[in-house]
Amino acid sequence: MLRVLVTRRWPEAVEAVLADKFDVTLNGSDTPLTQAELARAMAEYDVLCPTVSDCIDAEVLCGGDRVKLIANYGVGFDHIDCAEAKAAGIAVSNTPGVLTDATADLTITLMLMATRRASEGERELRRGDWSGWRPTHLIGAGLQDKVLGIVGFGRIGQAVARRARHGFGMRIAYHSSSEKSEAKEVDARYFDDLHDLLANSEIVSLHMPGGAETEHLIDAEAIAAMRPGAYLINTARGSVLDHNALADALHSGHLAGAGLDVYPDEPDVPPDLLEVDSAVLLPHLGSATREAREAMGMRALENIRAHAKGHDLPDRVA
Template sequence: MTRPRLIVTRRWPAEVERALAERFDVSFNDDDHPFTPPEMQQALASCDALLTTVSDRIDASVLRTAPRAKLLANYGVGYSHIDLDAAKACGITVTNTPDVLTDCTADLAITLMLMTARRAGEGEREVRSGSWTGWRPTHMIGTSVTGKTLGLIGMGRIAKAVAMRAQHGFGMKIVFFNRSRLAPEQLAGLDARQCDSVEEVLAQADFVSLHCPGGAATHHLINGERLATMRREAFLINTARGEVIDEQALIDALHNGTIAGAGLDVFEAEPRVSEALLTMENVVLLPHLGSATRETRVGMGMRVLDNVTAYFDGRTPPDKVA
C-alpha cells in the first residue's frame, strides 16, 4: 500500500523525524526556513497531512486553493495561527499537542518572574560587558518575590502549574481571572481567590502572568487602559501569545513607569521584536522558549505522531480540536 505523504514545515528532534519516516512518506524542511505563503499552498496541495508549528500562518488565503491535505497536525498546544473555520470548510481535521508542555512552560514563567524581579538579565549584561565594578549595598537592587501576590489571567493547566510553584515554592498569594468560573474542586491543592474581572486581578497583583489562548477573543486583552490599572511596582509576564498584549501600549507603560517591568517569551510580530523593547533594561526578552526542553520537544513530536497515526488508521485523533 502507498504510505500517506506528510510534509513537516520545520525541523523536529531527530528521534521524532526518524519515527515519522518509519511509518510515513515524509518530506522534511532540510534548511529549516519559514515557509512562505506560496510554499505553504504548494505543500498543502502535494501532501495528505501537513505537520505545522506555531510560526506557520494557516489562514483562509492559504487554504483557498482546495488543498489535498486533509490533516493539519500542529506541533504545539496553541492553534490560533490556524483558521479553524477555513480548515473546516475544506474538510481538514486539526490536532494539537496538549498536556506535554505544561511543566516546562510553567517553569519558564517562573524564570521570567524571577529574572524581572531580580534584574538578572540586566546584571548578566553588566558582567559580560566588563562594566561591573564589584559588590556595593546600593547596586542593582531588585524586588523580592517571596510572599508577593501573583495574578493569573487564565487558569488552565499551565496557569495552575505556575500557581503551584509560586504558592508552594515562594509563599505567594494567588488571585486569578478565568473566562469561565471554576468550581472549588477544580483548584485542588491551591489557595487561590477567583476574581470577577481582568481589572480586579491587575489592580492587586505584584506579578501578572498571562495564560490565555490567542485569537480574536483575546487580541490586545492587555491594552493601555488595563495596563494603567496595574500597580506601578508590578511586573507583567507573558508566555502565552504575543498578540494578547498591545505591544505599543506596553512599551509606553514601561517607558512612563506605569509598571515596573516585563518578562516576555512571545511577541506580537514574531520573530520581529520592537526596537524599543530591545533598548529597555526593565524588560527580559526570550525567543519563545516556553516548551524548549529536549524532553518536551520530543514529547510534543511523539504526540503529533500519535495523532497522525490515528487519523490514517481511520480513528479519531486523540487531540482533535476541529
C-alpha cells in the first residue's frame, strides 16, 4: 500500500477517503512543515501531497528517492521545482478546473468591494466612526459599461469575463499569448500588447500563472500605463505584481483602489499596503468554498489512484 504524506489539513471527507485507500499520514496540527521535514519525507513516503504553502525546491527534492509522485493540492504549482522533479523521475500533478467558479466569484467580490469601498465602510462602522447617511459619503464607482481588462484568459479569466459581461453589463478586453475563441461569448476585445490593454481598461483583473516568466509582469511601468483612477484586482499569484509599485500608485491616487487575495511571501502582507484604505486585502480565499476544497482533494486523489495503478495521471504537469 502506498505511503502518502498530506502536508496540511484537507477537508474531512477527503481525508477519510485517503485513509481508507492508502497508508496516509495527516498533519493534525495543520502547522506548515519545515524544509527539513519535507526533505525527510522524500525518503519516507511514496507520494507527497503539498499545498501552495510548501516550497518544494531542489533541496527538498534531494532529501530522498522514494517519492515518485507529488500530488499538489491546487492548480498553481510554481512553488514546486518541476524541472528538478522531472530530472529526479518524480511526476507532478495538480487540480485544475474544480476551483474555477469559486475563484471567479471571489474576483467579482474583490471588484465590488474595491469599487464600492465596502471594506472602508465596514471598518468605519466597526470603529464607531459612522455619523449617518449623507450624499457625499464614501462615493465609489459602478460597474455597468466599465471596461474590464483581463490579463490571462484561461478558465478563471473566462469565468470572470462571463460574470462581468452577463451579470454586470461590463465591456470585456483581454490580453493573452494568443486570441481565444471563447472571447466571442462575451464580445471581448483582444489586445496583443499588455500596456495597451492596461491603458484602455478601467478595472484590470490578473489571471496568469505564477513563475519566473510572469514575475512582476505588473511592475511600476505597467501600473503607470493604467488609466488614472483605475482599479487593480489580483487573485492569481502574488509574484506577478510589484506590490511596492502598487502601494505607491494607491498612495499617490493614480489608482483609485485595489483588491488582493494573494501575496508574494504569504502569510506576510506588504506593510505599505496595510496602511492604504483603498486596498481590499483578503487572506487567500479564492478557492475557499466547501465544494471547491473537497473537489480539489478528490482530484488529487484521482491522480494518486492512477499512480498506484501505473496509469497515466489525469492532471500531470511535469
